[in-house]
Amino acid sequence: MGGFRVGIGYDVHRLEPGLPLTLGGVSLSHPQGLRAHSDGDALAHAIGDALLGAMALGDLGAHFPDTDPQFRGVSSLTLLERIRGLLRERGARVVNVDSTLILESPRIQPHVVEMRARLAGALGVEPEWISVKATTNERLGAVGREEGIAAMAVALVEVDAR
Ligand code: MG
Numbered sequence: 001m002g003g004f005r006v007g008i009g010y011d012v013h014r015l016e017p018g019l020p021l022t023l024g025g026v027s028l029s030h031p032q033g034l035r036a037h038s039d040g041d042a043l044a045h046a047i048g049d050a051l052l053g054a055m056a057l058g059d060l061g062a063h064f065p066d067t068d069p070q071f072r073g074v075s076s077l078t079l080l081e082r083i084r085g086l087l088r089e090r091g092a093r094v095v096n097v098d099s100t101l102i103l104e105s106p107r108i109q110p111h112v113v114e115m116r117a118r119l120a121g122a123l124g125v126e127p128e129w130i131s132v133k134a135t136t137n138e139r140l141g142a143v144g145r146e147e148g149i150a151a152m153a154v155a156l157v158e159v160d161a162r
Pocket of ligand 1: 011012036041042045
């Protein structure tokens with residue numbers, strides 16, 4: 001049955017000194033980066049989970065297990081391209097995504113345009129349909145102590161009638 005479907009995604013990764021920091025497919029200059037099997041792009045992961053969720057296809061970990069060597073250090077934009085393919089196989093396409101990064105630093109605003117462009121490129125939509133926002137955690141809790149960076153996303157998917 002055709003129609004629209006919505007999904008939600010959340011991710012968090014631990015910050016550690018000396019690791020690269022990639023968010024929304026953009027490399028950021030920062031003394032700490034995210035510990036992960038992939039590039040640790042929590043924003044891309046939250047978006048990927050939202051898209052999989054919209055189609056009730058399980059979660060990112062089920063599709064791209066962190067025990068699988070082929071996903072070590074992989075660009076999370078590549079994972080989003082693969083998810084776009086999973087949707088396409090099912091007659092579905094991304095309508096829009098809204099997302100929020102939760103972090104104390106670095107400042108995200110200067111990079112939002114590039115993040116939207118890269119995420120949109122991976123998902124095969126125009127950047128105007130991909131929203132990236134950021135907020136701090138007001139220094140509260142683990143994210144507030146800069147022990148990690150979190151992200152959440154919602155995605156709308158349109159499915160062809162078959
Ligand atoms: Mg993740």
